[in-house]
Amino acid sequence: MEFRPCIDIHNGKVKQIVGSSLADKNDSAKENFVAPKDAGYYAGLYREKGIKGGHIILLNPVSSDYYEATKAQALCALRAYPQGMQIGGGINDTNAEAYLAAGASHVIVTSFVFRDGHIHMENLERMRAAVGREHLVLDLSCRMRDGKYYIVTDRWQKFTQVAVEERTLDMLGAYCGEFLIHAVDVEGQNQGIEEQLVQSLGCWSGDTPVTYAGGVHSYEDIKKIKALGGGRIHVTVGSALDLFGGTLEVDRIMELIAGSHQHAE
Secondary structure (H helix, E strand, O other), X not given: OOEOOEEEEEOOEEEEEOHHHOEOHHHEXXXXXXXXXXXXXXXXXXXXXXXXXXXXXXXXXXXXOOHHHHHHHHHHHHHHOOOOEEEEOOOOOOOHHHHHHOOOOEEEEOOOOEEOOEEOHHHHHHHHHHHOHHHEEEEOOEEEEOOEEEEEEOOOOEEEEEEOOHHHHHHHOOOOOEEEEEEHHHOOOOOOOOHHHHHHHHHOOOOOOEEEEOOOOOHHHHHHHHHHOOOXXXXXXXXXXXXXXXXXXXXXXXXXXXXXXXHHO
């Protein structure tokens, strides 16, 4: 189990938002926190602490007037921590290599592969060919329906028919080096995790690393993810961090996780 920090960038600023509120129209989102410092500051902080595998997310689409400012912040973060962070947001087979060259360890793919309620397998093949399985992270954002978690697309508004379950992870794991799984209904809410989802991910027997994101608001949530995930599920904490207006300290989270490693041993 590892701590995977995040740097979410919207309208050219580092922010924490309520994920389900994000809308391309007027570049709007419900904000939990707007950082006074730039993305490079946070990337440098993670570098100093030796925390690898966090993600930088560009939340504006290419069509946005803010896109270039958001991209500039993302590149600033990559320069501050080369090979230390992943990047996502508008990634496709034509621009992915440029982000790797700019310092990203991995590229995170969402809408290029998951959109209009479908998995576009041809595009998934193209992404693997462009950067290699080892540099590709698939973001399986999901929501509960009829007792199962289904991958959702298009700003998390459209349900696919693909459930986040063992056979799905087995199939997609052949294409990527890691999964980033957002629990959409609790993302940015700071009110607790999706325990059923974490438990099911912990039961998966595949060898592709999994990072869970969504709803972490207490140290107890960190302990729950360790227990439910069998110490195998990495965790992202956003709005709850004291860096972003919350109360959880990065060093304390790392201590808890280090303790989970000792326990597992």
